[in-house]
Amino acid sequence: xxxxxxAEIEQTKLLANAFDRESTACVTxxxxxxxxGYLYNxxxxxxxxxxxxxxxxxxxxxxxxxxxxMARRILRRLA
Numbered sequence: 001x002x003x004x005x006x007a008e009i010e011q012t013k014l015l016a017n018a019f020d021r022e023s024t025a026c027v028t029x030x031x032x033x034x035x036x037g038y039l040y041n042x043x044x045x046x047x048x049x050x051x052x053x054x055x056x057x058x059x060x061x062x063x064x065x066x067x068x069x070m071a072r073r074i075l076r077r078l079a
Contacts, residue, residue: 009078012077020068023068024064034053034056038053
């Protein structure tokens with residue numbers, strides 16, 4: 001990729017930040033919230049089997065990691 005002008009640099013940073021914020025949201029919504037619900041037995045979270053919960057949490061975690069990795073890849077264009 002060629003030399004980026006200042007506007008393109010800022011747009012690249014905004015795009016990378018959007019992906020990173022989305023990864024944070026995945027952790028909050030997909031991991032922290034269900035664990036809190038399970039811990040406090042909100043809406044019968046304890047009725048969900050441990051294996052099913054593990055698969056669910058792993059899916060959200062992998063989504064968060066993938067989004068964060070995409071943000072890092074986008075920022076590499078600036079280096």
